[in-house]
Amino acid sequence: MTANQAMIENYRNSFLKEVEANVEEGEWVKMCMQCGVCSGSCPLGKFWDHPPQEIFMMIRAGKRDQVLGSDSMWMCTSCYNCIVRCPRELPITHIMHGLAHYAKRLGLVPANQPTAKFAQKFWDNLMAKGRVNELKLGLSLYFMNGFGEGVKVAMKNQKLGMNMMKAKRMNPMEIMGGHAVQDLSGFQKAIKKAAELEDARIAQPGG
């Protein structure tokens, strides 16, 4: 049984309960009074199929596949406009991040979602060394859509890269190693433990 099927089994009657138990800050969703203020606040709002207000309504209506398979929460720029405006003080930004993460956990992210790919690369890069290596991150980003596309993007950004190097804000030596935490093994063990604890909590029905 896949992780997704297991969750469908666990929460057969209520997607809202599933979100409350398993999504970061999900217990806030029921507090939404559908005023729509958040939906008018997203800087990339015109690209969202379902703005936050609608997502909260869809969660209550049990539209599980449409919500978790949506591209929308991946359009969140983490600008925190919504949070400071919401009359019910919902932590909307975190719920968007939480839904995105939950969708990825269950393997439901739409194919080729660019921010999902970038965010995963960022995380992998960070886990490897404890710090982010911008050059490696940049290179993997250029090539994330395959080699042909990568060359095109890299050409477009070549001048940018040269400019950054001249200003000493990009260091080509980074590719050889670059910055890292010293207690890498302690760092990695701690994060692994955190992930295990979280997995165990989510695997428990009713969380």
Add this chain to the structure above:
Amino acid sequence: MAKREYSFYPGCSSQKGASSSNLMTSVQTMCEELDIQLNEIPDWNCCAASIGYAGGGELPRLTLSARNIALAEKHHAGQDLVATCAACWLSTREAAERLEEDAKLMTEANQALDEADLKLENKTPIKHMVEVLIEDIGYEEMGGKVKKPLEGIKIAGYVGCQTNRPFGIVGESFENPVYLDKLVDTLGAESIPAYEKKVQCCGGALAFSEPEKSQEMVKGIIEAAYDHGADMIATPCPVCQMNVEVYQDQINATYATKFAMPVVYYSTLMAVAYGRNARDAALDGQIIPAKKLDELAAK
């Protein structure tokens, strides 16, 4: 005045040879002039910013920040923790608050940290450098150090999102914060209080993954600065600085604009106003040179 000491979280983008290393240089200069000592947190790690959520769940991300705070508490007991990157500040402070509110998460975070022989007390105030300047130092002291007023330079203060929301600076409004304008005036330059894009989002991390969508927003931020007759844009945020400065070529190519708007840090402004040279002010880190500051620094 005794030296003020802080436990300092520089963040990945400020490391040597990284995209915001110029912020680091100018902040160090500014701190020298203001008698502030920054003690770098030994062996700090990246906080995952606002983009770690795809790969990392809630607890792993909280543990990243918890490790940094625990290290600060271990090595710099009694010092406030200060960050210069808006995203670093935000994730660290958010983690501290979430762990304060949720005893279960706090227990689990400490279970995870135990693997690295660390323990989080979570008693440390988490500050942005701007809070240190405004609340701990104050405009008067900052103004008193000015040797070369930035006369005749018109500056659009671009605060961006994350320095401003959700925490912001005490006493400032989310929709129209004025501290950056006040700082600009304090240094003898001319602020633009009516700059309507001061808290407009630049796209943040989505500048990498959704470049066209982000650049459309950046275009508006630069255009408005030109409309007000600005000589340059100043910002406290390294992601803003990078996003608004470095894509101007690409924006010009897409929209047939002729943008060449310098985007500098508040700390660069301060270093120049305090009489330091171009290198100490990190003016050599500009991709679009800030000519008026170059001239003043050379005088």
